[in-house]
Amino acid sequence: MELGISLFGDIHVDPLTGKMQSAEQRLKELMEEIRLADEVGLDIFGIGEHHREEYAVSSPEIVLAAASTITKNIKLSSSVTVLSSSDPVKLYQNFAMVDLLSGGRAELMAGRGSFTESFPLFGYNLHDYNALFEEKLNLLLKINSEQQITWKGQFRAPLADQKIFPRAVNDNLTVWIAAGGTPESVIRAGRLGLPLVFAIVAGTPLQRFQSLYELYKETYQQYGHDRSRFRVGMFSHALFGEDAKVVSEYYYPLYAAQMDRIGRTRGWFPFQRQQYDFGRSREGAMFVGGAEEIIDKILYAHELFGITRFSAHMDVGAPSHSHLMKSIELYGTKIAPEVRKALS
Numbered sequence: 001m002e003l004g005i006s007l008f009g010d011i012h013v014d015p016l017t018g019k020m021q022s023a024e025q026r027l028k029e030l031m032e033e034i035r036l037a038d039e040v041g042l043d044i045f046g047i048g049e050h051h052r053e054e055y056a057v058s059s060p061e062i063v064l065a066a067a068s069t070i071t072k073n074i075k076l077s078s079s080v081t082v083l084s085s086s087d088p089v090k091l092y093q094n095f096a097m098v099d100l101l102s103g104g105r106a107e108l109m110a111g112r113g114s115f116t117e118s119f120p121l122f123g124y125n126l127h128d129y130n131a132l133f134e135e136k137l138n139l140l141l142k143i144n145s146e147q148q149i150t151w152k153g154q155f156r157a158p159l160a161d162q163k164i165f166p167r168a169v170n171d172n173l174t175v176w177i178a179a180g181g182t183p184e185s186v187i188r189a190g191r192l193g194l195p196l197v198f199a200i201v202a203g204t205p206l207q208r209f210q211s212l213y214e215l216y217k218e219t220y221q222q223y224g225h226d227r228s229r230f231r232v233g234m235f236s237h238a239l240f241g242e243d244a245k246v247v248s249e250y251y252y253p254l255y256a257a258q259m260d261r262i263g264r265t266r267g268w269f270p271f272q273r274q275q276y277d278f279g280r281s282r283e284g285a286m287f288v289g290g291a292e293e294i295i296d297k298i299l300y301a302h303e304l305f306g307i308t309r310f311s312a313h314m315d316v317g318a319p320s321h322s323h324l325m326k327s328i329e330l331y332g333t334k335i336a337p338e339v340r341k342a343l344s
Contacts, residue, residue, distance in 0.1 A: 001302060001343055002309040003336045004044025005037055005328060006079040006235060009056035009063075010258065012318035021318070026056040029321040031066060036325055038071035040332020045071075046079025046109065046235075046311055051117040054261065061094040068102035076102055079235070079311065080111035080178040084132040085118035087156070088140040089164060096168040104169035109197065110137060111178035128155065134188075137177075141192070144172050176233070179212075186212050190219025193226075197233035197309065200285040202259065203275035206304060207283065213305040233309030234301055236285050237316050240327040240335065244290035247323075251288055252276055254317035287312055291334040298339050 009030055012021040030047075037045050045067065047060045057063055060078035067076055076098060081091065091108070099106035112133045119126050135153045143149060143164055152158040176195045179185035189196040196216055200209055216232060237255070241247025252273065259271035279286030287294055298310055314327055 001307060001339065002043040002075075002233075003298075003331070003339060004042050004046065004075070004309070004311050005033075005331065006046035006048065006311045006313040007033065007315045007324075008048040008050060008079075008313075010315045010318040011054055011056055012320070013054075013257070015253070015257070020053070023056040026318075027063070029324075030056070030063060031070060032321070033324055033328060034063075034067045034074075035070050036328050037332065038074040040329055040336075042074060042328070042332050042336060044075045044077055044107075044309065044311065046077040048079045049082050049113070049118070050115060051121055052115060054258070061091075061098055064095075064098045064106065065101055068098055068105070071102070071105075073105075075105050075107055077107035077176070078109045079313075080109045080113065082113035082115075082118050083110040083136050083140065084112050084129060085122045085124050086136065088136050088143060089159075092140060092143045092164060092173070093166065095173055096166050099168040099173060100166060106168070107174040107176060108140075109176040109178050110140065111180075114180065114199075124155075131155075137188075140175065144175060147171075176231075178235070181209065181212060183212065183215060186216045187219050190216050190225075191223050193220065193223065193229070195231035195233070195309075197235050197311065199235045201235075201237050201313075202271075202285065203279040204285040205278075205283055206285055206301060210304055213307075217306070231308045232306065233311060234305060234307045235311045235313055236287050237279075238287035238294075238312035238314055238327075239319055239323065240288075240294055240312075240330045241290060241323070242326075242330070244293055247290070248280060248288050250323070251317070251319060254319055256317075258317035291330055291338075294335050295338045295342070298335070299342055302343065 009026055011026050034045050047057055047063045049060050051058055064076040095106050095108045132155055135155055139151055147163055149159045149162050176197055177189040178197050180199050198209055239251050256271040278284045280288050287297055314324055
């Protein structure tokens with residue numbers, strides 16, 4: 001099983017003054033965090049795309065290109081790219097360049113996005129939410145498999161015998177699909193034979209997703225795809241510390257504040273401590289605590305779902321840079337080795 005981290009570049013908000021950290025400072029911290037993830041032997045680093053003031057990263061491929069020059073082994077992925085409001089031609093070119101810069105370590109994770117700011121920002125209508133994703137995914141996959149493209153769709157200018165360069169190291173990029181839990185997304189990924197990652201976050205019970213993992217496996221097999229290439233992942237909020245109680249008490253107010261900031265724009269009820277505590281339990285989808293309990297919980301998720309990749313998303317609510325560095329260090333030096341040992 002591959003083990004990695006994901007970050008969104010959450011910007012720290014001072015709880016006393018409300019003053020926000022600068023995006024410049026957060027990006028500098030991100031580079032140090034990525035370098036450390038590579039040095040401690042983690043398998044994947046993912047960075048998300050957002051167009052809100054709480055986040056420092058609007059273009060994952062720019063961060064990944066910078067990361068390619070300071071890392072040696074770690075895979076570099078978006079987490080996620082909002083495909084519906086992106087141009088597949090430019091997207092392929094950008095990630096092909098990251099792939100070339102990194103020696104073939106780039107991946108692209110495509111999703112529809114849980115935030116919608118990019119749609120009006122780039123001139124798209126939210127009424128076309130599903131149709132945009134379907135069309136653009138089909139074009140991206142066509143570009144990924146063919147050097148010369150003839151194509152016509154509803155939302156983009158047609159392509160007539162157009163060659164698209166540069167090409168990725170092995171011509172094809174690895175394209176993952178990110179799903180929030182809709183059966184339609186699961187069936188699409190299985191039908192196309194694309195690797196799939198589920199975002200299982202906050203206080204969600206882990207077993208709620210068991211039927212969706214089974215649906216993906218069944219659909220993948222039904223369409224006759226190569227079982228040796230089967231890959232399925234899990235993305236969950238996480239933070240690790242030497243002392244489980246200390247790290248969980250530190251993280252709760254930061255996490256709850258971020259959930260409430262987002263929730264106010266979506267009509268959510270205020271985030272409750274019992275949601276957090278359940279999320280941290282064996283059956284909940286939060287991986288916050290000390291090394292031993294996290295090892296057991298990752299192995300439990302593997303037993304439940306048969307995942308081939310686990311991504312710990314570490315910066316919801318912007319824990320301090322020092323806490324993130326410690327979390328990454330523990331993950332690479334204590335947690336990952338024990339998980340790998342158990343699975344071997």
